[in-house]
Amino acid sequence: MSTAAPAPRWLSGYVAGYLVFLYLPVALIPLFSFNDSIQAAFPLKGFTLAWYAGLAGNDTLRGALLNSLVVGLAAATVATGCGVTVAYAELAFATRFSWLVAGLARLPILIPGVIVGIALLIVVNLAGLGPSRIAIVLGHVLVALPTTVIVMRGAFAAVPRSIPEAARDLGAGEAVVFRRVMLPLAAPAAASAFMLAFLTSFDEFIVAFFLAGTEPTLPLYVWSQLRFPKSLPTVMALGTAILCASIAIAGAAEMLRRRGLRRLPA
């Protein structure tokens, strides 16, 4: 899109206003996290780091954070593994079965989280697992799967057909083409998909809400604290930390994705 004509002034103004609308409410969370008052209200009182200090010694919070990290890493690993293979099978095998699987893998976009949560709750109870950490991992795999499949499909589709064809002509079997040619070319996208899957799991609330046993994830901990007006400043300090971590990971994922696209021959 290099042929950008100058935009009408009202349109540029609108876009700027839209970004303000998008970020302003969220920006209040860091603002009030440094405010020396229980109330999130103006005028601001003094500057304090007390709410952040309160986070450090909180064992329940540390447990929830650890749980979120473990669940997120496990879910992202499984979701990325599935995303890579499902997208590859859809494009390279192109059988009716691989299309069916790829279609089903995108289905969770079209199901509200509440329904994904209860459907899995029935499955894990039937399997005798019940609500547990494994149950949350399974739930988060489903929620992250559409993203990993879509990212990996884009990455595999961006590889010119001549590259795997050349490998085949030189005698490489299908498995070798995948392992030595396609997978290395798509590796940055896979890393990006992994981070996005981790973020999805790290932020996911409603599915975990149904599937959590005795060990809450971080969003479940935040949810439990929202009921107590006294803990609101602490929630805002925690929220600020979560926002910073999410933004850093999302930024890294975006950089990886772009580097992956640049590596390919045009």
Place this chain on the structure above:
Amino acid sequence: MAGGAGIQGGDGGERAFRLAASAPGAVVTLVLILFALALLVGLSFRVNDGSLFGAGFTLDNFATVGTDPLYAMVIARSLTIAGLVTLATVATAYPVAYWLSFHAGRRRALVLFLVTLPFWTSYLLRVFAWKIVLAYNGVLNSAFTATGLWDTPSTALLNTPAAVVLTLAHAYAPFAILPILVSLDTIPRSLTEAAADLGARPFTTFRRVILPNSMPGVLAAAVVVFVPTVGDYVTPALVGGPSSTMIGTLIQAQFGKAQDWPFGAALAVVVMAVILAAILLVRLGDRRFGSRT
């Protein structure tokens, strides 16, 4: 079925590779998605006898959903709120996508990243942010009373359906831009040039050429926003108050306090049917506008 025509030419190694590469996705999608949804549908036809899967076959759960006015009202309210959110989100996102596609130039990548970034930050916190903005002793009230614009804080901000619509429209804003942008990007620039050559003013070009050609993206955006909002649980609970209970809250209650899983499953099946109907409707519209994707 896993074979198909492609496999017959391959030797044993190829077959093993294809099997290994297909296995993870097949297990996850067939067991966790297809089987789980089938179980949910099956459960909705069972009697609630306290056991996990109930006994006997019954249509009572659906009869209750269909006849009790409470459920009709909550479903109607969920559809109205989700519809308003979809309308607001798509209408506000369109100009941004338009600017990104036609006018962004070198700033495109940066603005696109800024617009999608909130999508990856905590949804719970974005909803919570609106709670502190709209609360009785919250940001908006305190700002207006401190500056003397209002005499007393307003209770009409929080715990209203309007607060739910505003919060959801904000939370799902990043969802709408991408599909619209994709469809705007696929419009051949020669079309707008041809319209200009034939004497069309910019607004006419937009109304007669660009808007109709971008409708597939608009409809896709509408689906992506509508689906999660119609079943949303967090926003009505945090900023909605009792007057804006949505269907997600009722489903949760059946699986929580009420302990009536078959009935909760029936509610979920009704929601899925409504979403399916909405998607089929969109498909019809898509065909009318001639989808290119």
